[in-house]
Amino acid sequence: MPRLYIIDHSLISPGGHHYEYDLHVAAAARRAGWEPVLATNRRFAPHAASLAPWRVIAAFRNDSYNRFTVTSGATSLPQDPYRRGAWQRLPLGGRGPLALWRRWSMLLKQRRRLGRFVRGCQELFARVAPRPDDVVFVPTLSEFDLVAVARFLARRPPAAACRWHLQFHLNFLEGAEPAHERQSGRVAAMREHFAALLAPGLRLEFHATTAQVAAQYNRMGLAHFTVLDYPVSTAFRPLDAPESSRPLRMLSAGGARAEKGTSRLAEVLQAGWEEFFASGRVELLVQVGKDTELPALPGPAPASGSVRRLPFPMSADDYCAMIRAADLGLFLYDPARYHGRASGVLIEMLCSGVPVIVPAGCWLAGEIAAANFQYLDGLRAQAVSVTAPVAAHWQPLPPAAGESAPVLACDCAIAPGARELLLSLVVTSPAGPGHYLALGCEQLDGQGQLLACQAEVLDLRGDGGPLRLLLHLQAGAGSLRLRLAHAHEPLAIRLAASELCFLEAGPDGLPLAAIGLAAASVAEIPRLLRDLVAHHGHYRTQARRFARAYGELHSPDTVVARVTAPDAPAVSAAGAAAG
Numbered sequence: 001m002p003r004l005y006i007i008d009h010s011l012i013s014p015g016g017h018h019y020e021y022d023l024h025v026a027a028a029a030r031r032a033g034w035e036p037v038l039a040t041n042r043r044f045a046p047h048a049a050s051l052a053p054w055r056v057i058a059a060f061r062n063d064s065y066n067r068f069t070v071t072s073g074a075t076s077l078p079q080d081p082y083r084r085g086a087w088q089r090l091p092l093g094g095r096g097p098l099a100l101w102r103r104w105s106m107l108l109k110q111r112r113r114l115g116r117f118v119r120g121c122q123e124l125f126a127r128v129a130p131r132p133d134d135v136v137f138v139p140t141l142s143e144f145d146l147v148a149v150a151r152f153l154a155r156r157p158p159a160a161a162c163r164w165h166l167q168f169h170l171n172f173l174e175g176a177e178p179a180h181e182r183q184s185g186r187v188a189a190m191r192e193h194f195a196a197l198l199a200p201g202l203r204l205e206f207h208a209t210t211a212q213v214a215a216q217y218n219r220m221g222l223a224h225f226t227v228l229d230y231p232v233s234t235a236f237r238p239l240d241a242p243e244s245s246r247p248l249r250m251l252s253a254g255g256a257r258a259e260k261g262t263s264r265l266a267e268v269l270q271a272g273w274e275e276f277f278a279s280g281r282v283e284l285l286v287q288v289g290k291d292t293e294l295p296a297l298p299g300p301a302p303a304s305g306s307v308r309r310l311p312f313p314m315s316a317d318d319y320c321a322m323i324r325a326a327d328l329g330l331f332l333y334d335p336a337r338y339h340g341r342a343s344g345v346l347i348e349m350l351c352s353g354v355p356v357i358v359p360a361g362c363w364l365a366g367e368i369a370a371a372n373f374q375y376l377d378g379l380r381a382q383a384v385s386v387t388a389p390v391a392a393h394w395q396p397l398p399p400a401a402g403e404s405a406p407v408l409a410c411d412c413a414i415a416p417g418a419r420e421l422l423l424s425l426v427v428t429s430p431a432g433p434g435h436y437l438a439l440g441c442e443q444l445d446g447q448g449q450l451l452a453c454q455a456e457v458l459d460l461r462g463d464g465g466p467l468r469l470l471l472h473l474q475a476g477a478g479s480l481r482l483r484l485a486h487a488h489e490p491l492a493i494r495l496a497a498s499e500l501c502f503l504e505a506g507p508d509g510l511p512l513a514a515i516g517l518a519a520a521s522v523a524e525i526p527r528l529l530r531d532l533v534a535h536h537g538h539y540r541t542q543a544r545r546f547a548r549a550y551g552e553l554h555s556p557d558t559v560v561a562r563v564t565a566p567d568a569p570a571v572s573a574a575g576a577a578a579g
Helices: 016-031 042-051 096-127 143-154 177-197 211-218 262-277 316-325 344-351 363-382 522-534 536-553 556-563 573-578
Strands: 003-008 035-041 055-060 135-141 163-168 204-208 225-227 248-252 282-288 307-311 328-330 356-359 395-397 407-413 420-429 436-444 450-459 467-472 479-486 494-503 516-519
Touching: 003 016, 003 096, 016 035, 016 135, 016 316, 016 344, 016 556, 035 042, 035 096, 042 055, 055 096, 096 143, 135 143, 143 163, 143 177, 177 211, 204 211, 211 225, 248 316, 262 282, 262 522, 316 344, 328 344, 328 522, 344 356, 344 363, 344 536, 356 363, 356 522, 363 420, 363 450, 363 467, 363 516, 363 536, 407 494, 420 479, 436 467, 450 467, 450 522, 516 522, 522 536
Parallel strands: 003 035, 003 135, 035 055, 135 163, 163 204, 204 225, 248 282, 248 328, 282 307, 328 356, 356 516
Antiparallel strands: 395 407, 407 479, 420 467, 420 494, 436 450, 436 479
């Protein structure tokens, strides 16, 4: 039986996404006729028995997360302490004996850390000897870890004859796609880093967990990075249970980190306290460690409670049950950190058929965008309009003081009797993935007084169809003021067509989307939550339907099938550089 070695030096304890990832990939490997061998951090040794019957070897002293990686933010250049010129690449300044000592100290720390990884590989393959038909899969790797992998393989141990699959989770370029063009220096540095490490003849294949991260690494023009969709357990499936009369459980899961926006929960509670939480319509469940404080309540809580702490971490079974039992998922993640980065928690919720609120303008919003556009396409084809759809006329506005972003403006009257507006835009420029449009909407009464305003950030569609957005119209609103601009860059927007379709609606209005909503800011969340609560049955049904195909895409069996597929051509950095 061939072996699948899973090297995860960041697996330290049960619970969390490293544990779940490795557990389910190992199980899928066994089902596919492979013998899984899991190599973990040494701190996992007391828990190794929990993964029986798979062989577990706790061989690695350090995990993948450290200040020597580009993705940590400590440096903008990849670090290889063994390369000539490494001294100049260190993110340290200054002169004199103290600066000299600091540089030598950092180089030694880097080399010690990399040396520990190499010795971990040596220990692993000494204890379980590899064969050429075996496969090695490293599910979480950084460009700094790659130095250690290359040094281990450079000695041509028996494991070098195996196929190695290396997966990168995190972006190395900053900002959204348009900003990457201005970071050619970092791309060149990363290309030089990889080219120096990829020796001819090695059987290496490279992956990323999202198309956005893969596109960043493919800018190097070396080995081709393919998307290996993040796997989650097949236990994450919609819960077969009827709607209940209890408060809707809105879940913020996965533990507290600054980039996950846990500190902003207080803003959500403050903005929606009376309408949702004090009224007992919604209960907020927050998964945090025992040392993390929950936000203070803005007012007296109802007898049933409005905010509840859930432990972190949990057992695999308890965690899965928690996700499946949620009625809504809340994500306050920093969109700048998650432009292209995947969230395992979001994937688990979508596989479980849970409607979500996510940050707009990043990977999380992109996961729900296609299903939402399909819903709005159907609405455009079937909904009853109060008048014939009309073309919207957009005019460029002069930039405001201190601003350079071109803005398109559209002021229009609201058709009498309309309750909803379906806006459709055919965008010719900018084109391509990674661009986002910012739309501001103000609703005015007959005297020009502001009744409501909202902000949206829209993904450009991957299928080339029109952008669509449904807007609820306020009672008494007589006109709209729309403003459109690029969300991140001073780029002009060019439209081939724009349509306003004013719709009738039932007493409860129309749902804004299908499986979830994207918030342009935390201030927009109460408006979105109002729609999810009012139409929860609709969102729940649509999210469960979406979960069927989405769950198959993220099955661990799919990942194992990819990494155990027939051999690919060996990677040669020299050949890639010459080509």
